[in-house]
Amino acid sequence: xxxxxLSGGSGRRLWPLSNDVRSKQFLPLLQKENGEYExxxxxxxxxxxxxxxxxxxxxxxxxxxxxxxxxxxxxxVGICIEPxxxxxxxxxxxxxxxxxxxxxxxxxxxVVVCPVDPYVDASYFTxxxxxxxxAESGAANLVLMGIAPTYPAEKFGYIIPEDGKEVSRxxxxxxxxxxxxxxxxxxxxxxxxGGVFAFRLGYLLQKAHELIDFTDYADLLxxxxxxxxxxxxxxxxEKEPDIAVQRYVGAWEDLGTWNALADKMGSAVxxxxxxxxxxxxxxxxxxxxxxxxxxxxxHTVIAASPEGILVSDKEKxxxxxxxxDAFDPQILSADTLxxxxxxxxQTGETQTRKLTVYPGRSFEACGGESxxxxxxxxxxGSTVDDGKExxxxxxxxxxxxxxxxxxxxxxxRLQLMEHRLGENDAE
Amino acid sequence: xxxxxLSGGSGRRLWPLSNDVRSKQFLPLLQKENGEYExxxxxxxxxxxxxxxxxxxxxxxxxxxxxxxxxxxxxxVGICIEPxxxxxxxxxxxxxxxxxxxxxxxxxxxVVVCPVDPYVDASYFTxxxxxxxxAESGAANLVLMGIAPTYPAEKFGYIIPEDGKEVSRxxxxxxxxxxxxxxxxxxxxxxxxGGVFAFRLGYLLQKAHELIDFTDYADLLxxxxxxxxxxxxxxxxEKEPDIAVQRYVGAWEDLGTWNALADKMGSAVxxxxxxxxxxxxxxxxxxxxxxxxxxxxxHTVIAASPEGILVSDKEKxxxxxxxxDAFDPQILSADTLxxxxxxxxQTGETQTRKLTVYPGRSFEACGGESxxxxxxxxxxGSTVDDGKExxxxxxxxxxxxxxxxxxxxxxxRLQLMEHRLGENDAE
Numbered sequence: 001x002x003x004x005x006l007s008g009g010s011g012r013r014l015w016p017l018s019n020d021v022r023s024k025q026f027l028p029l030l031q032k033e034n035g036e037y038e039x040x041x042x043x044x045x046x047x048x049x050x051x052x053x054x055x056x057x058x059x060x061x062x063x064x065x066x067x068x069x070x071x072x073x074x075x076x077v078g079i080c081i082e083p084x085x086x087x088x089x090x091x092x093x094x095x096x097x098x099x100x101x102x103x104x105x106x107x108x109x110x111v112v113v114c115p116v117d118p119y120v121d122a123s124y125f126t127x128x129x130x131x132x133x134x135a136e137s138g139a140a141n142l143v144l145m146g147i148a149p150t151y152p153a154e155k156f157g158y159i160i161p162e163d164g165k166e167v168s169r170x171x172x173x174x175x176x177x178x179x180x181x182x183x184x185x186x187x188x189x190x191x192x193x194g195g196v197f198a199f200r201l202g203y204l205l206q207k208a209h210e211l212i213d214f215t216d217y218a219d220l221l222x223x224x225x226x227x228x229x230x231x232x233x234x235x236x237x238e239k240e241p242d243i244a245v246q247r248y249v250g251a252w253e254d255l256g257t258w259n260a261l262a263d264k265m266g267s268a269v270x271x272x273x274x275x276x277x278x279x280x281x282x283x284x285x286x287x288x289x290x291x292x293x294x295x296x297x298x299h300t301v302i303a304a305s306p307e308g309i310l311v312s313d314k315e316k317x318x319x320x321x322x323x324x325d326a327f328d329p330q331i332l333s334a335d336t337l338x339x340x341x342x343x344x345x346q347t348g349e350t351q352t353r354k355l356t357v358y359p360g361r362s363f364e365a366c367g368g369e370s371x372x373x374x375x376x377x378x379x380x381g382s383t384v385d386d387g388k389e390x391x392x393x394x395x396x397x398x399x400x401x402x403x404x405x406x407x408x409x410x411x412x413r414l415q416l417m418e419h420r421l422g423e424n425d426a427e
Numbered sequence: 428x429x430x431x432x433l434s435g436g437s438g439r440r441l442w443p444l445s446n447d448v449r450s451k452q453f454l455p456l457l458q459k460e461n462g463e464y465e466x467x468x469x470x471x472x473x474x475x476x477x478x479x480x481x482x483x484x485x486x487x488x489x490x491x492x493x494x495x496x497x498x499x500x501x502x503x504v505g506i507c508i509e510p511x512x513x514x515x516x517x518x519x520x521x522x523x524x525x526x527x528x529x530x531x532x533x534x535x536x537x538v539v540v541c542p543v544d545p546y547v548d549a550s551y552f553t554x555x556x557x558x559x560x561x562a563e564s565g566a567a568n569l570v571l572m573g574i575a576p577t578y579p580a581e582k583f584g585y586i587i588p589e590d591g592k593e594v595s596r597x598x599x600x601x602x603x604x605x606x607x608x609x610x611x612x613x614x615x616x617x618x619x620x621g622g623v624f625a626f627r628l629g630y631l632l633q634k635a636h637e638l639i640d641f642t643d644y645a646d647l648l649x650x651x652x653x654x655x656x657x658x659x660x661x662x663x664x665e666k667e668p669d670i671a672v673q674r675y676v677g678a679w680e681d682l683g684t685w686n687a688l689a690d691k692m693g694s695a696v697x698x699x700x701x702x703x704x705x706x707x708x709x710x711x712x713x714x715x716x717x718x719x720x721x722x723x724x725x726h727t728v729i730a731a732s733p734e735g736i737l738v739s740d741k742e743k744x745x746x747x748x749x750x751x752d753a754f755d756p757q758i759l760s761a762d763t764l765x766x767x768x769x770x771x772x773q774t775g776e777t778q779t780r781k782l783t784v785y786p787g788r789s790f791e792a793c794g795g796e797s798x799x800x801x802x803x804x805x806x807x808g809s810t811v812d813d814g815k816e817x818x819x820x821x822x823x824x825x826x827x828x829x830x831x832x833x834x835x836x837x838x839x840r841l842q843l844m845e846h847r848l849g850e851n852d853a854e
Contacts, residue, residue: 016717276750278743289773290443290733290759293750296740300724306717309731311738313723316705323703323720332717344771345781346716347842348805350821352781354772371822375800375846378775394777395798395848397824415774417846419802421822 001052001132002105002201004080004095006088007041007061007069007116013256015324016308017285021334024256025117026068029285031266040117040255042072051125056103059116060095067335071358078103083224089235090227093208094220096201101217107202110136113232114145114196119253119264127248131198134167140244142237143198144170146191148249152182157193157233161245164189170243173233191245194252197232207236258283258301258310258317273302281314306333306342338363339410341418353418357381357410365408367400370422374398379414383407428479428559429532429628431507431522433515434468434488434496434543439751440683443735444712448761451683452544453495456712458693467544467682469499478552483530486543487522494762498785505530510651516662517654520635521647523628528644534629537563540659541572541623546680546691554675558625561594567671569664570625571597573618575676579609584620584660588672591616597670600660618672621679624659634663685710685728685737685744700729708741733760733769765790766837768845780845784808784837792835794827797849801825806841810834 007025011018018024025040032038038046041059048055058078059069062085069079080098082091092113099105110132118124131143146159157175161168173193174185182190212227214220237243255261262283268275271286276295286292287305294302301317303310307329312320333342338361345352349370354377357363362384365374376396382389383398384407392398392408400406408416434452438445445451452467459465465473468486475482485505486496489512496506507525509518519540526532537559545551558570573586584602588595600620601612609617639654641647664670682688689710695702698713703722713719714732721729728744730737734756739747760769765788772779776797781804784790789811792801803823809816810825811834819825819835827833835843 274750274754290735291754292736292738294738295747296743297727297738302738304736308717309719309736311719311721311724311729316723320722323701327701327718347781350804352844354774373802373822373824377777377846395800397800397826399824417779417844419804419844
């Protein structure tokens with residue numbers, strides 16, 4: 001089975017922990033049974049591997065998310081990088097071409113596409129497996145997942161199945177209805193459209209060539225920016241007469257607000273924090289090195305990161321996005337392909353960043369416009385300059401003049417303080 | 428007139444902005460009419476100078492507060508430094524000896540002693556002036572300030588005056604009563620004891636020599652640590668038959684809790700912060716460089732500093748001290764005699780601090796146990812090594828080996844990043 005995880009989304013609903021390069025699916029806030037924490041993407045990947053160790057996972061995403069995906073999921077996933085955002089149909093076609101042309105997957109094999117961020121239980125993966133088998137066996141050209149509704153939601157599309165069986169033919173699709181209409185749908189056995197699709201690889205490649213003029217993956221990548229934005233639902237689902245729906249009745253939640261996420265965190269305090277006994281229903285999520293103290297609060301979430309501090313009534317926190325959009329926060333910390341960085345200070349024209357380079361990784365230090373200074377805080381590594389390697393360790397200072405460049409390579413986990421002179425902008 | 432301001436107190440009630448070296452009286456949170464901010468000590472000093480430009484002000488304090496006093500009040504105050512804490516009688520005797528032996532004040536002149544932190548209005552200073560005149564004229568050996576009570580407080584001592592005049596003889600003192608007893612006192616015209624004393628300098632020197640065996644200021648300083656802890660009330664006030672009380676009816680508040688301080692701040696947001704329209708009665712006090720966003724909160728104070736974050740119901744914030752005492756917070760930022768510093772990072776055995784050196788000031792950089800590295804972020808200055816001076820500016824790196832020392836002198840406001848290797852403790 002080939003699973004394509006669609007990983008998109010900006011991260012402003014969970015500000016200040018998420019930002020434009022760290023979307024909600026990468027926040028390591030979900031506590032596992034062993035007490036360790038994992039992110040939404042790590043959770044879904046772990047659950048999928050537990051359900052089916054043989055699964056091939058490909059993440060379809062934009063380039064800003066690549067470092068986080070590599071750091072969180074390791075080398076065991078394929079990554080199909082969209083050069084720009086072009087809605088779900090081009091993204092899925094790109095992923096399918098990648099599977100065909102880069103991974104050489106047989107066109108008769110099933111592909112299951114699902115979003116990366118629903119919070120689900122193990123039976124979700126059993127349903128995915130069943131969807132793959134239905135698609136591969138030719139039971140239908142397209143198999144969708146239908147979520148058993150728990151209330152007459154206005155924010156989802158509805159699928160009307162032929163009957164109440166585990167797997168049914170689809171009679172009709174209904175776009176986001178009012179609550180009253182949703183109740184009528186539910187009375188008729190309607191299911192929420194979970195945005196999960198299964199099909200044979202060859203089926204979708206054929207649809208793709210019908211709608212887009214391209215030869216192969218490389219060609220599609222090259223012309224990706226010129227493609228029209230169009231959703232998979234509009235381009236494929238609405239035009240396909242042969243569709244089945246697989247029912248799923250387990251947990252299915254969007255942890256897209258602090259309120260929803262706090263509910264699933266497993267412990268009330270993440271990071272350094274104290275909740276005084278006078279508090280009730282309070283969560284602290286603290287990525288800073290200093291403590292947060294909460295006193296006399298109710299139904300409140302406190303989230304602190306190097307980028308800012310949110311203190312919000314839990315329900316009210318769902319309204320954060322337009323407020324954060326309005327002040328357009330700076331990105332002061334991020335994952336990179338070689339490790340991660342955090343901006344610690346901006347004084348005049350000098351920016352100071354703490355860099356962590358993972359063992360065996362390297363980055364190119366660059367003198368920029370006015371030069372730079374790197375001080376080794378811990379760990380060991382080397383600088384590479386014109387092929388010459390020189391060891392560096394605690395207290396070593398690397399200086400580069402304007403325009404100069406030098407590769408810094410980590411042997412053990414290497415931490416440096418970087419002073420970029422005459423610049424005041426993160427990379 | 429000679430004013431002695433008693434500046435004591437630990438700063439944990441206003442954590443995380445105050446700490447053991449920055450007491451509440453130094454927080455620059457009170458907004459002036461021109462929109463600028465001042466601290467409690469700056470406010471009382473400014474008010475005093477406005478009431479009487481000729482006043483001589485001496486601050487009696489411990490050595491940890493000296494940098495903050497110099498930075499906030501400038502060179503225009505005398506500072507009498509207690510080598511250790513020995514309660515109010517030794518502190519006042521030390522200040523009086525300082526006035527006599529260091530400042531050569533005439534023993535016939537009046538001295539007024541008052542705490543540095545009450546929040547008062549201009550008529551308080553008129554009352555101080557009157558007290559000084561009463562003491563100097565010999566109207567009484569000791570003149571106290573009696574605050575017109577606004578409620579039957581249990582936390583103050585009471586003064587029972589002979590009559591209801593502006594200035595009266597004192598009939599009796601009553602220690603902190605119950606509310607019921609306090610009501611009876613108030614019905615008899617009692618006043619709160621404001622902890623303000625006026626006397627002739629010579630009077631108190633005589634009392635001092637009766638109770639303490641010392642020759643002069645230098646001798647007293649040398650034996651200060653061996654003195655008994657004893658309050659001025661107990662040593663002098665309770666034994667003196669000739670006492671008058673000066674009535675004061677204006678504002679008199681202790682801004683010792685976040686609740687009380689927030690009420691006087693003048694604006695709801697200090698520093699970077701946004702209070703969403705869904706909030707009611709919320710204050711943000713933010714010393715960090717990143718924004719604080721408050722949503723859906725009521726009666727809440729949010730205070731953030733490099734040392735931590737407090738989010739508290741306003742009334743509940745009065746109970747903070749034992750909680751902060753229990754986790755014994757680190758001091759991560761402080762004023763110094765040459766400027767100020769802030770700890771930005773502690774990685775392994777390396778501590779990184781941002782230093783600000785005021786123009787004309789200097790400090791001795793010290794290589795410590797494993798050496799140190801200083802990087803100039805902005806401003807200009809010089810290093811002085813064996814009498815040789817060398818200019819430093821943006822991007823300059825100063826390196827010291829273990830044990831090495833070098834003076835760094837600021838020409839303009841000089842900012843440096845300091846990396847102390849092999850140490851993880853602030854000075």
